[in-house]
Amino acid sequence: MKNYMEMFNKAMDVVHDLGIETGNIVDVKLNYRAKNRFGQCRRNNVTNTYSLNFNHLIFADEADDDAIMNVLIHEILHTCEGGMTHKGEWKRLANYVNANTKYNITRCNSYENFGIEKPKREKKHNYVFYCEDCGQTFIRERSSKFTKNYHAYRCGKCGGELRFNAEKSNYQILTSNPRYSYVENR
Template identity: 25%
Template sequence: MSSDPLPLDTDFYAVDRKTSVPEFLAVSKVYAREVVANYDLTVSVSDLEWEVSKRAKRRAGAVKHRDDEPETVSLTWEYFQEHGWAATASVIRHELIHVHLLNEADDPSHGDRFEAWADELQTTVTCERFADPNWWVVCESCGSEMPRYRKSKLVKNPDQYRCGGCGGSLSARDARPDADGD
């Protein structure tokens, strides 16, 4: 890890929610280059594809990789719209850690190395839920609830599965307002 990196001023790079997708991506890449330079990360921002996801509901960002080679950084538009630039800058730092650890150790996980870098780059290991789920899968025994965004096999047939925590029976309920019961 780097010694005494310069503090990063996310406000300098800030874009507002009315920005276009191309401008958002351009600023994201410039900010990423600054992070890489300040923290000596083994990341070539220019060699990565950068994209916006308008479909993602459970993640604020992602690194797509093949054979442990990082290829694309994807940032979630809804997360940016909901939480703004400062939170998205944190996501960029998070994703850069993934790229760095893939390059250095073929490690895409959120393990100990990731946690150390997250502390260094002042970012989180996980993100908070920012979209309401369409369904909830609920354990009838312990009451644990699992959000679901797609009508998966688990949502369609909860009786074929068991709770991972206690082994209890599961049920699914529609969380969408005015759902027509499909």
């Protein structure tokens, strides 16, 4: 995983070095859910500030640095005055960056440009459990008493113990039941 903040700061430098004035960016973070979007710029019209988020997948170690920079700059340009759409000012600035740097700011992007594999389709369910004995699956979309404490439940069909299938679940269960460790005095 590359250091995304370091790359973001570098992208900011590229834009500022060209004399482009950017908006007030108050938040930059990674997005772990988006699959078909690489970056997003959201404007708060009340405070006149911008929040950016970037698909964490594009910061994979093997991803192409320039391709990542293209995405970072793309979103940064959305914070410029009048830059929220892909027309007008944003387009003018993107062309300006393209003409004066090695970067290539485009409207659209694809996983191939980063040299990384497209993620498989999103998992269907948030929590998937199965019975250890008969294999019956139990699917839940919401966190509940059951999902938090499934060890306390048994399969209704055969009475077997339940297991959580982390592989097939969107969400992960961090602790299913508290485990205690004992520390000895030295």
